[in-house]
Amino acid sequence: MLKLKNNLKGFTLTEIVSVVGLATLAVLLIYQIFIISQNAFKSGDQNLEIAQNGRIFLDRITREIRQTPEIATNLPATNNEEGFPPADEILFQNGHDTADIRYIRYFLDSQTVKRQEIAYFFTAEPETYVYWNSEDEFGDPPESSVLDEKIIAEYITDIDFYGSALTYIDVWLVKQDSDLHLFTGVWGRNTRN
Numbered sequence: 411m412l413k414l415k416n417n418l419k420g421f422t423l424t425e426i427v428s429v430v431g432l433a434t435l436a437v438l439l440i441y442q443i444f445i446i447s448q449n450a451f452k453s454g455d456q457n458l459e460i461a462q463n464g465r466i467f468l469d470r471i472t473r474e475i476r477q478t479p480e481i482a483t484n485l486p487a488t489n490n491e492e493g494f495p496p497a498d499e500i501l502f503q504n505g506h507d508t509a510d511i512r513y514i515r516y517f518l519d520s521q522t523v524k525r526q527e528i529a530y531f532f533t534a535e536p537e538t539y540v541y542w543n544s545e546d547e548f549g550d551p552p553e554s555s556v557l558d559e560k561i562i563a564e565y566i567t568d569i570d571f572y573g574s575a576l577t578y579i580d581v582w583l584v585k586q587d588s589d590l591h592l593f594t595g596v597w598g599r600n601t602r603n
Contacts, residue, residue, distance in 0.1 A: 456588040460565050464583050464592045467523050467563035471516055475577055475596045477505030482513060482542045487574045496570035496580070501528070501542070505600050511539040512557065516569075521584075523566050527558040 421429075475481070482501040486494040499517035504527065515526040529539045530552040540552050570580040576595040583590045 453588065456585050457590070460583040460585045460588055460590050463563040463565050464581055464590060467566065467581065468579065468592060468594055470525075470562060471500075471579065472594060472596045474505065474514055475500075475502060475598055477600055478502040478514075478598055479505055479600050480541075481577065481598070481601065483571065485574070485577065486572045489570055489572045489578070489580065491572075496572040498569055498571070500571045500577075503541075511541055513542055516562070518566060518569050521565060521567055522561055523563045523569070525560050525562045526556050528554050529557055530554050 480503045482503070483497050483499070485497055485500075489496045499515065501513055501515045504512040504514050510529070513528045513530070515528055517524055517526070530542050530544065531537070531539055531554075532544075532546050532550075532552050534546070542552070542554075544552050546552070565583045565585045566581060567584050568580075568582040570578075572578050573595065576597055578595045579593070581592045583592070
């Protein structure tokens with residue numbers, strides 16, 4: 411008679427189900443770690459991008475305001491002055507290029523800060539640039555022409571300019587779910603009062 415050997419090779423159903431369950435759990439855990447790290451990277455990248463845009467804007471405008479001989483925009487002394495809200499754009503004389511009288515204007519255009527270089531002139535002499543508040547012999551103000559326009563920064567939702575001796579700048583930046591508020595004060599070393 412033949413004897414059956416009790417030498418079974420292979421895995422039992424319980425062992426296979428346990429291993430598949432543990433492997434699935436490990437894959438899901440690795441996937442969750444990956445998703446969390448991607449979200450953290452995305453959030454950090456957004457914060458870095460809006461901080462960089464704010465820094466670029468503030469570095470550029472503070473350098474130019476420091477050099478300006480005159481700020482043409484009428485600014486309130488404080489940001490909460492009754493009936494005189496802070497300006498959301500600023501116009502000042504270019505202090506770097508002293509060969510011609512040119513003005514620089516920073517303004518917000520749908521979450522983008524733009525910089526314009528503007529020249530004022532009278533129709534009789536369009537090649538001669540004059541101050542923004544000049545008058546011709548008839549008491550008429552000068553005309554203006556935009557010589558250059560550039561985008562300086564993005565993701566800026568609001569800007570406030572105010573101050574008398576110091577020019578204060580409040581900037582609010584937003585990109586998706588990240589937001590940032592920056593504030594600085596600029597002393598115009600060449601500004602005439």
